[in-house]
Amino acid sequence: MISVSNLELRAGARLLMDGVSFRIDKGDKIGLVGRNGAGKTTLTRVLAGQGTPAAGEVVSNGDIGYLPQDPRTGDLEQLARDRILSARDLDTATRKLRQAEAEMASDDPAVRDKAMGRYNRIESEFLSSGGYAAEAEAGAIASNLALPERILEQPLKTLSGGQRRRVELARILFSGADTMLLDEPTNHLDADSIVWLREFLKQHTGGLIVISHDVELMESTVNKVFYLDANRSVIDIYNMNWKRYQQQRETDERARRRERANAEKKAGVLMDQANKMRAKATKAVAAQNMAKRADRMLAGLEEVRATDRVAALRFPEPAPCGKVPMTADDLSKSYGSLEIFTDVDLAVDRGSRVVILGLNGAGKTTLLRMLAGVEQPDTGEVKAGHGLKIGYYAQEHETLDTGRTVLENMRTSAPDMNDTEVRNILGSFLFSGDDVDKPAGVLSGGEKTRLALATVVASSANVLLLDEPTNNLDPASRDEILGALRRYTGAVVLVSHDEGAVEALNPERVVLLPDGVEDLWGDEYQELVSLA
Ligand SMILES: Nc1ncnc2c1ncn2[C@@H]1O[C@H](COP(=O)(O)OP(=O)(O)OP(=O)(O)O)[C@@H](O)[C@H]1O
Ligand SMILES: [Mg+2]
Numbered sequence: 001m002i003s004v005s006n007l008e009l010r011a012g013a014r015l016l017m018d019g020v021s022f023r024i025d026k027g028d029k030i031g032l033v034g035r036n037g038a039g040k041t042t043l044t045r046v047l048a049g050q051g052t053p054a055a056g057e058v059v060s061n062g063d064i065g066y067l068p069q070d071p072r073t074g075d076l077e078q079l080a081r082d083r084i085l086s087a088r089d090l091d092t093a094t095r096k097l098r099q100a101e102a103e104m105a106s107d108d109p110a111v112r113d114k115a116m117g118r119y120n121r122i123e124s125e126f127l128s129s130g131g132y133a134a135e136a137e138a139g140a141i142a143s144n145l146a147l148p149e150r151i152l153e154q155p156l157k158t159l160s161g162g163q164r165r166r167v168e169l170a171r172i173l174f175s176g177a178d179t180m181l182l183d184e185p186t187n188h189l190d191a192d193s194i195v196w197l198r199e200f201l202k203q204h205t206g207g208l209i210v211i212s213h214d215v216e217l218m219e220s221t222v223n224k225v226f227y228l229d230a231n232r233s234v235i236d237i238y239n240m241n242w243k244r245y246q247q248q249r250e251t252d253e254r255a256r257r258r259e260r261a262n263a264e265k266k267a268g269v270l271m272d273q274a275n276k277m278r279a280k281a282t283k284a285v286a287a288q289n290m291a292k293r294a295d296r297m298l299a300g301l302e303e304v305r306a307t308d309r310v311a312a313l314r315f316p317e318p319a320p321c322g323k324v325p326m327t328a329d330d331l332s333k334s335y336g337s338l339e340i341f342t343d344v345d346l347a348v349d350r351g352s353r354v355v356i357l358g359l360n361g362a363g364k365t366t367l368l369r370m371l372a373g374v375e376q377p378d379t380g381e382v383k384a385g386h387g388l389k390i391g392y393y394a395q396e397h398e399t400l401d402t403g404r405t406v407l408e409n410m411r412t413s414a415p416d417m418n419d420t421e422v423r424n425i426l427g428s429f430l431f432s433g434d435d436v437d438k439p440a441g442v443l444s445g446g447e448k449t450r451l452a453l454a455t456v457v458a459s460s461a462n463v464l465l466l467d468e469p470t471n472n473l474d475p476a477s478r479d480e481i482l483g484a485l486r487r488y489t490g491a492v493v494l495v496s497h498d499e500g501a502v503e504a505l506n507p508e509r510v511v512l513l514p515d516g517v518e519d520l521w522g523d524e525y526q527e528l529v530s531l532a
Contacts, residue, residue, distance in 0.1 A: 007056035034228030036446025065177030076157035087175035162188030179207035270294040318462035318490030322386030330380030344516035358513030391461025402441035414458035445472035
């Protein structure tokens, strides 16, 4: 149970919400929604006890399992399996068991006997705490989140950002926490895992807050919706499921628009009257009062502020280049004994559109990183054609320098642009005023996505390499990005499991990983997108 009273949250000087009170009880499954940067992550961090509110109180009972939006760095030497098991304090026991097992294989009988004794002791403790069953349960959860045995044996530092996040999610689901706070849990999941997660969350009997842009997840799990309205700094609470919430929201918005129009009309009439009366000395006071009343009427209405605007995006006019700006021959990659893919060939023609499909772990991000030149292939090479200019959008925003400000990040990617040009582009991506001086590290998930895309835009690239560019975006911003993608005339290599994104790209060709088979795009591939 979590109980919140009179909560006030700020980000720097900006007020995010004020006077917010609610409770999360057993069985409450809350969908938390609101525009990018509205303060959803900030709120869940505070609920998880990882941030302090400007004012108000948060009281919680029972365990809380919190999945942050960004993969956290913890002890990266820890094995993935131990990280998951640590949620129920089982990691130490299993580690000791494995140690004892290893020593039991020793040639020295003394060591062997000692280890045997120790093993029995630890095992009976382990058994009495439901150890093996729990371990199996953890294994099942992990495997449903596309984390096979071999991954679980690896230290966290060898895992990709997406895998690490799945480990964190597995840990929370395994923990049996009374209340779960999940910030965009589907971001790094494949379709099968998402379906499984939906079912899992449906069965969950505790409390839940989930932030997600996955509509189906919201539809199937949520029985309440909290809408964080950044304009009014409040949370509107809807005690209903997702479908009814959407209808209700629409009705509310219509009512508000009507209210606004009415008030504007009335205020206009009052103003006119006041202006007419002002001319006469005897009526000057009455005129003034009337004008004041009109002002008050308008002030009570909600303004549509900057946060409701959406970036009017355009990707760059591509710089001129040769007929085939990029080719890749014979690319292959293995990690240790694990072969990710072999012999992938790809020629990116000027203005062509390619989509890369493959299940989780098939190497899509790896391939894109190679094309971008940030990772070396084991064999083969990526060749730049005449005039090649790459714009790389990385899934984890690792192209951003989190210690430097929004403006500095832009200057680095567009050294030839002057200050006005840089600020203009930032403005069209909704960074204005003080926003440009924020360190990139404090930006919200959606804001980071916007900045990373802005840096791509500034580069006048002719080959865009886009890795899941719609993750984290609110629906309005997503539509803008897709519009820009549709209009862009340069070449695009896209990795995405967002069907809408692939539709917007209107690809000519598809590369299937891990086999590296290339084919002309056809409708039959569209179905694969959400699976990939
Ligand atoms: N230290 C800080 N200084 C200034 N602004 C900050 C700071 N920390 C966070 N912010 C701002 O607070 C706002 C709320 O961020 P938050 O991460 O809570 O948004 P969100 O609703 O989770 O958005 P998204 O949907 O993009 O994940 C953002 O505009 C962010 O840039
Ligand atoms: Mg967030």
